[in-house]
Amino acid sequence: MKKIGFIGCGNMAKAIIGGIVGKNVMAPGDIIASNRSRKALDYAEETWGISVTADNLEVAKEAEIVVLAVKPQFYGQVIGEIKGVVQESQLIVSIAPGKTLAWMEEQFGRPLKFIRCNPNTPAMVGEGITSVTPGDKVTETELARVTEILNSFGKASVVSEAMIEAVIAVSGSAPAYAFMFMEAMADGAVSLGMPRAQAYEFAAQAVLGAAKMVLETGLHPGALKDMVCSPGGTTIQAVRVLEERGLRSSVIEAMIACADKARSM
Incomplete structure (x- = not known):
C-alpha cells in the first residue's frame, strides 16, 4: 500500500x-x-x-x-x-x-x-x-x-475551520497581491530609468528581504517600517503618498472581498 x-x-x-x-x-x-x-x-x-x-x-x-x-x-x-x-x-x-x-x-x-x-x-x-x-x-x-x-x-x-476564509485571504490569494505590488514597484523603477529586468530583480529581492525580517526578527511590521523612515527622509515621503492613496484600506477591502467569495464557493 x-x-x-x-x-x-x-x-x-x-x-x-x-x-x-x-x-x-x-x-x-x-x-x-x-x-x-x-x-x-x-x-x-x-x-x-x-x-x-x-x-x-x-x-x-x-x-x-x-x-x-x-x-x-x-x-x-x-x-x-x-x-x-x-x-x-x-x-x-x-x-x-x-x-x-x-x-x-x-x-x-x-x-x-x-x-x-x-x-x-x-x-x-x-x-x-x-x-x-x-x-x-x-x-x-x-x-x-x-x-x-x-x-x-x-x-x-x-x-x-472558522478561520479558513481569513487564511485564504491572507495567504492563499496573497501572492497575487505581492506580485502586483512588485510589478508596480518595478514600473516605478522603469519610469525612473532602470532596465525592466533589473527593476524586477530589485523589487522582488526587497520584498523577499522585508518578509524575512518580519519572520526572523519577530518585530512588529510597523516597527520595521519605522526603522526605514528617517525623519525628513525619502521613505517617509513615499509612505505619506501610499497612505494618501489608501494602500492599507485597499488591501483590507480586497481581503474581505476575497473571504466573501471563498464562503460562497
Missing part, C-alpha cells in the same frame, strides 16, 4: 510531491498520483520516480493518505467516483477552498478522517504556508504526520 496518493497532479500536487521527495519525507515508491493528462503523469514519473495512473480508483484503494488535488468544481464528481472504495482507516486531505468538513462528510455519505488544507503557490519554490484543519476523527498522531508532509514545502499551521 502507498503512503500517500494524489488525485490530480497539477501545480499544487507537484509542489507537494516535490517537497516530500526533496526533503526525504517519503520515498518516491511510497507515492502514487492520478491525472486525466498523460503529460502531467509522465512529468511526475520522470521527475520524481513516483507511481502514476489514469485511474482515480487505484489511488483511492492504494493510498493511506488520499489528497484531493483537483479543482474545486470537480470535487463532487471525484468523490462520487471514489467514495465506495475509501476505508475508514484512510486520511482524506482536501486542498480546495469552500469545501467544509461537513460538506466532505455529506458527499462521502459517512464520517471519515478528513483534513482541510489551504496551501499557496509559493509551495512551488519550497516557501508555502499551509493551514491545517483536522476533522473530529483525526488523531494527534495523524495530524502530526500530515503536518510534517506540509512542512516539507514551507510551513504549516493548525487553524480552526
